[in-house]
Amino acid sequence: MIGLPIEYKENRRICIVCEGYEEKEYVDKLNSKAIFSEKYEILPINAKGISNVFPVYQEKYQSNSYHLVLMFCDTDKVSRSEYLNIKKKINEQYDNDVADDLIIFGNPTTMQIILSHFRKVEITSQAKGSNRQLIEQLTGIENYDAKDEQIKDLMQKINRKNYETMKQNLRDISTDDTQKPSTNILKFLDNLENDNTSWIDEINKKLV
16 A cells, blocks of 8 residues: 555555554554544554564565554663664665654653643653652552553543643654654644645655
């Protein structure tokens, strides 16, 4: 389906290769709230680790089953070198500076995005321990360690109202992935809320 003409009428299938459970469950939660346009079928996949993100991306892209394949990952500590390596490989694969069009990032962590549903925050570390007090303060979840039940509990607190709060709180956050905190998720959310699917075609033109 990659590179289909603009006039193609089928809803656009978008695969999002997620670094881990938090990213995958977060995309699933937004999807369940009917936040995205009906023009899109959003299909998140858990790569189970940032080192797997690029191989899974290649597999899904080459399957020709999606109109677009995106990635969603953290950038801090160990993830930083892996994240930069993904960007390098993507740009080399297409001989084009296209990584920023394909990767949703949270610097230092996706938790920066999630907690912005509840209050404006500035997270400076990916380490779970350094963020536990803030997570408990904003969500009531004690000793957060990204266990399955804790992630499910956290996602239950996401709704359409605080989705708008999150977007407002992130408006002033940098989109420069060298800065901390930063994220480019709003660009992707704005596109996914919009019925105009031409942004997908524009990206795919860079991938040939």
